[in-house]
Amino acid sequence: MTEPTFDYDLFVIGAGSGGVRASRIAASHGARVAVAEEFRIGGTCVIRGCVPKKLLVYASQFAVDLGHAADYGWTVEGARFDWPTLRNAVARDVDRLNAAYTQTLNVHKVAHFLDRAEITGPHSVRLTSSGQTITAAKILIATGAWPVAAEFPGAEHTISSNEVFHLETLPGRVLIAGAGYIAMEFAGVFNALGSAVTVINRSNAILRSYDFDLRERLLAITQARGITYRFNAPIDRVEKHDDGSLLVHCNDGGAPVPADVVLVATGRRANTAGLGLEHVGITLGARGEIPVDGEGRTSCPSVFAVGDVTDRVQLTPIAIREGHAFADAQFAGKASAVAYDAIPSAVFSQPPLAAVGLTEAEARERHGDIRVFTSDFRPMKNIFNRRIERGYYKLVVDAATDRVLGIHMIGPDAPEILQAAAIAVKAGLTKADFDATVALHPSMAEELVLMR
Numbered sequence: 294m295t296e297p298t299f300d301y302d303l304f305v306i307g308a309g310s311g312g313v314r315a316s317r318i319a320a321s322h323g324a325r326v327a328v329a330e331e332f333r334i335g336g337t338c339v340i341r342g343c344v345p346k347k348l349l350v351y352a353s354q355f356a357v358d359l360g361h362a363a364d365y366g367w368t369v370e371g372a373r374f375d376w377p378t379l380r381n382a383v384a385r386d387v388d389r390l391n392a393a394y395t396q397t398l399n400v401h402k403v404a405h406f407l408d409r410a411e412i413t414g415p416h417s418v419r420l421t422s423s424g425q426t427i428t429a430a431k432i433l434i435a436t437g438a439w440p441v442a443a444e445f446p447g448a449e450h451t452i453s454s455n456e457v458f459h460l461e462t463l464p465g466r467v468l469i470a471g472a473g474y475i476a477m478e479f480a481g482v483f484n485a486l487g488s489a490v491t492v493i494n495r496s497n498a499i500l501r502s503y504d505f506d507l508r509e510r511l512l513a514i515t516q517a518r519g520i521t522y523r524f525n526a527p528i529d530r531v532e533k534h535d536d537g538s539l540l541v542h543c544n545d546g547g548a549p550v551p552a553d554v555v556l557v558a559t560g561r562r563a564n565t566a567g568l569g570l571e572h573v574g575i576t577l578g579a580r581g582e583i584p585v586d587g588e589g590r591t592s593c594p595s596v597f598a599v600g601d602v603t604d605r606v607q608l609t610p611i612a613i614r615e616g617h618a619f620a621d622a623q624f625a626g627k628a629s630a631v632a633y634d635a636i637p638s639a640v641f642s643q644p645p646l647a648a649v650g651l652t653e654a655e656a657r658e659r660h661g662d663i664r665v666f667t668s669d670f671r672p673m674k675n676i677f678n679r680r681i682e683r684g685y686y687k688l689v690v691d692a693a694t695d696r697v698l699g700i701h702m703i704g705p706d707a708p709e710i711l712q713a714a715a716i717a718v719k720a721g722l723t724k725a726d727f728d729a730t731v732a733l734h735p736s737m738a739e740e741l742v743l744m745r
């Protein structure tokens with residue numbers, strides 16, 4: 294397997310979800326592997342993405358539950374929230390995971406360089422700090438994605454999701470630019486923790502890829518919870534005043550919005566800047582991604598790419614699967630293509646939403662004749678309190694085959710419930726299979742098998 298002329302069989306650029314998985318699986322197949330990481334081992338998900346974000350979501354849900362506690366007979370006196378305590382606890386867990394991922398590389402005898410790597414040829418990389426050149430039979434690019442930079446005047450006064458975990462204090466007023474999943478998640482976190490939140494978006498919709506009815510429900514609930522939305526409002530400029538406060542001007546003719554923090558969450562682009570792709574003849578795709586075939590091959594035979602940098606589906610479990618499949622194919626001769634159908638996803642908004650398969654609109658377009666079943670219900674936990682937040686589930690079914698094409702849910706614990714339901718969609722089960730399944734009572738999930 295080893296070309297004796299190379300330092301390694303595989304050199305991986307980026308120790309995130311995809312890179313770490315590819316490294317350890319290739320090493321377990323007997324390959325000599327090295328990985329370079331310019332920031333922290335673990336990558337976006339662990340260091341400044343899914344994991345710390347979810348911990349903030351948990352923290353903010355206490356605020357909601359404390360509000361309900363009195364209805365259930367609890368008196369909670371003197372409840373106060375302290376941002377530095379939470380921020381530091383999250384940072385400690387990130388440190389723990391960083392150490393665990395480093396340990397994984399050590400256990401699998403993967404050499405790691407805490408340095409930035411740039412490609413210098415089909416079989417060589419250069420570490421930018423040390424200046425060292427390393428050769429490898431194969432190079433895997435797993436450099437992830439990066440927040441799209443704001444370009445309006447005053448952008449330097451804004452932050453991205455990279456910085457949001459490190460704020461000194463809990464901001465009184467947060468303005469969030471964008472309405473994708475990261476924007477909606479942080480809107481929910483700051484709203485529940487007590488900040489005044491304004492979401493500003495250049496279009497007139499939130500969460501474009503999700504089913505229309507879920508988006509409408511989330512919008513209504515979050516408005517009722519106090520989040521202000523301003524649509525069709527591209528940001529024109531951000532001014533910073535002497536007291537540190539910010540003023541955000543939009544191009545919609547409306548009044549400027551004061552804020553203490555402006556979080557720009559308008560998307561993430563493949564992270565390829567300065568990577569040296571020109572040395573191996575790789576041309577980027579229309580969205581700035583590295584084009585690859587089903588096995589992660591780029592246009593250069595010895596260079597491969599997985600994860601967000603290929604911009605197929607920017608989710609951690611996909612990066613992991615792509616990294617694993619790459620290593621199996623290249624170092625164990627096991628071809629195992631990643632399947633991109635029926636990928637479950639969630640937005641950890643408040644309430645959360647989750648979905649798998651086709652939306653109603655997509656199913657109508659692709660299958661024509663469909664049946665749609667919905668359940669609009671009041672979650673039992675909300676029965677005592679004054680909240681009129683209702684859950685909403687939708688099953689999209691192919692009329693010809695009875696096959697469930699999509700499941701869409703908004704309500705408490707929707708992501709937890711949907712993970713199990715996604716198995717049914719992946720397995721191609723029918724609406725009749727759902728109907729034949731006995732309800733688990735009392736639960737919210739039982740709505741899934743009670744829709745008629």
Ligand SMILES: Cc1cc2nc3c(=O)[nH]c(=O)nc-3n(C[C@H](O)[C@H](O)[C@H](O)COP(=O)(O)OP(=O)(O)OC[C@H]3O[C@@H](n4cnc5c(N)ncnc54)[C@H](O)[C@@H]3O)c2cc1C
Nearest residue numbers: 307309310311331336337338342410437600601607608609
């Ligand atoms: C705020 C936030 C919340 C998210 N929440 C979720 C979620 O709930 N669920 C989910 O599935 N996904 C979520 N994601 C997306 C998820 O984090 C990514 O899909 C996943 O991390 C992609 O893995 P990757 O291996 O492609 O890249 P990454 O994990 O981004 O790893 C790339 C690594 O490469 C390093 N690197 C880049 N260039 C170089 C270089 N030249 N040399 C050396 N190192 C380099 C980077 O520092 C980074 O560590 C979230 C992302 C963000 C930002």
